[in-house]
Amino acid sequence: MIMHYVTIEERFTRLRHRMTDDGVDLLVFGPGTYVEWLLGFHPYPDERLSLLLVGRQQAMFVMPALNAADTQERSDLPLVTWTDAQGPAYALQTALAATCTLNAPLCVGLDEAMRTDFALTVLDRLPGANVVMARDVAGTVRMVKDQEEYRLLKENAAIADRAMLHAMATIRPGMTEAEVAEGITSAFVAEGARIKFAIVAAGQNGALPHHHTGAAVLSSGDAIVIDIGARRDGYCSDITRMAVLDHKPQGYADIHAIVEAAVQAALKAARPGVPASSVDRAAREVIEHAGYGQYFVHRTGHGLGMEGHEGPFITETSETILEAGMVFSIEPGIYLPGRFGIRLEEIVFLREDGPEILSCLPRTPSVIATVNPSITHNY
Incomplete structure (x- = not known):
């Protein structure tokens, strides 16, 4: 292209x-x-x-x-x-x-x-x-971005990566969700970006996809959803990654693997000329076949550009035909009430041969060792 x-x-x-x-x-x-x-x-x-x-x-x-x-x-x-x-x-x-x-x-x-x-x-x-x-x-x-828009979105994705790394480097038990979000905000501001949102959802709060970040205190064994985005030079960022304090809660590894497989299936399905609904279906089928369909409670993705949510929308019913140059999220999740939630989100730029992921961060959970600080985390 x-x-x-x-x-x-x-x-x-x-x-x-x-x-x-x-x-x-x-x-x-x-x-x-x-x-x-x-x-x-x-x-x-x-x-x-x-x-x-x-x-x-x-x-x-x-x-x-x-x-x-x-x-x-x-x-x-x-x-x-x-x-x-x-x-x-x-x-x-x-x-x-x-x-x-x-x-x-x-x-x-x-x-x-x-x-x-x-x-x-x-x-x-x-x-x-x-x-x-x-x-x-x-x-x-x-919906179809040009070269300058791609450049700005790529730059914003890199800024979001660095803000996420800042969160992973500073997060510790005893902090509140709000304190983690404040650090993320400062990291964005330091790079000239205006924060749009910072969802920090620890433990059972992670089962709420749009949890309101608040005074909940982070504890050892928490799985933490961190979903952040900001805007610089007119364009937005959006990324979600998972952190775990000290050790993964029971069942976490299996659920994370299912969500990761759903991301990969959606990435494989995302091609110019296919309906957006087929990308949603690819992710949803993985989660449904694993027995967790009722816990995937939202669409697979949304467009990103000057707005944090714009077309194309990656839904079960979308008739939008994907085109090279479109930019959208792929963000399946599984949310287990009273336990934890897992969401993994990539922003992709659709090229003729498939999606280019704008983030450079891995989707593996950042296991943050605080009991034995000599243990390093995945990032």
């Missing part, structure tokens, strides 16, 4: 091709990652109506006047401004007239992440419009 850096003009061209294919006349974005993906920045977000309208021929901002100068320094797109005294109604009507045909039936794609009042204000001006979600139009274009 030959990748290259995609310019702003190319992104608009790809987006408009998709709009034409899908019969979408207008896309409406609030300040956020869609605008950042298209233009490299997004306007200041607050309660004032601020939109990017993308029609098949013209794109235009509706912009509070106090933010106009900053936006004009960053973009050549035309904008229609409004002041607090005027209100946004005339500016919005002017921009809509410039970007779509108001007297014709319209299909409008709305940014699913923008403020509800923004969306309702637009729809009030477009009575009878057929509404779709931007994720089904722009989101599908964003």
